Amino acid sequence: MRGKWILASGAAILLGAALGAVTLLWRSGAGGSAPSDPTPPGALAEISLTGVVRAQHVVGLAAPIEGTLFNVMVGPGEEVHEGQLLAQIRNTAxxxxxxxxxxxxxxxxxxxxxxxxxxxxxxxxxxxxxxxxxxxxxxxxxxxxxxxxxxxxxxxxxxxxxxxxxxxxxxxxxxxxxxxxxxxxxxxxxxxxxxxxxxxxxxxxxxxxxxxxxxxxxxxLAADVVSPANGILTAVSAKAGEEVHPEAGDLLQIAVDLTQLEVVVEPEPTVREKIRPGQQASVHVAEAPGEVFPGSVRQVGEEGAIVEFTSPAPGVRPGHSAHVRIRLP
The missing domain is CATH 1.20.1270.60 (Arfaptin homology (AH) domain/BAR domain)
Structure with a gap:
């Protein structure tokens, strides 16, 4: 009689242990661990980069004659108007x-x-x-x-x-x-x-x-460098007192049509490989708080990527810093 009771107690203990193991396995399978991330390691849905705003359309002015740059009336970032005298060149001969x-x-x-x-x-x-x-x-x-x-x-x-x-x-x-x-x-x-x-x-x-x-x-008279259009002076390649020559390239550069802008960004090579022309982007400029300008990637090369956008905001000008987000497929 006593032997039967001992046998029954052992069977009950074994049954309880089996039920506990089954319950533990069920809980582990039902939600004990988070689902795996479907995004492969290293993949990005969006990349953020910083760059400098510049105009898509730039007019270059070479020195009209050979001589010494005598005077520069405006500096980079200043507005210029068509017909405005920008610089003077002296030629003693x-x-x-x-x-x-x-x-x-x-x-x-x-x-x-x-x-x-x-x-x-x-x-x-x-x-x-x-x-x-x-x-x-x-x-x-x-x-x-x-x-x-x-x-x-x-x-x-x-x-x-x-x-x-x-x-x-x-x-x-x-x-x-x-x-x-x-x-x-x-x-x-x-x-x-x-x-x-x-x-x-x-x-x-x-x-x-x-x-x-x-x-x-x-x-x-041709030694007077005059602006051919309204815009913003973006670059002056020489200083007063330096020699200039018509074949030396642009002496001055003027950004025109300031609604058509672009941002030059320089991503790391591994990131640049993921950027393709035509990808959608958004541009944020500190001088236009709250504004988000839609754009797209126009060009990708070893030197970086160019994102073009249209800005109706007059406060956004060439030379401003911009934050660019490019959406990846």
Missing amino acids: LEEELEAAGEEVRRLEDRLKNLESAFLAARLEASRANADFSRAQAEFFQAEKAALRQQVLYREGATPRRVYEAAQAEFKAKEEEYEVRRKAAQAADEQVSAVLNETETVRKALQEAKERMELAGSDL
């Missing part, structure tokens, strides 16, 4: 050429005035000389006619020798005067022609000197 051309113009103008006066005087002298020549010529012809008549009469014995010789002497005197007046008139006419020719030469030289002066002046 052009300045010297302009000064020399100006002096040449003044000298030739003075010379031209003197020649014009000389031309009037030469014409007056030529007019007088030709009048004297015409008078001497008429008297010469008259004396010649009288001398020939007296010669005929003298041969025929119809006039005294004294009258004949007087007529010959008068003819000789008038002939000499005629020759003197002829040469004087010829010289006066030649002087008029010479002055006229020199006047034309000086007038032509004056025109050329004025053209050189205008060209040098226009070149110096």
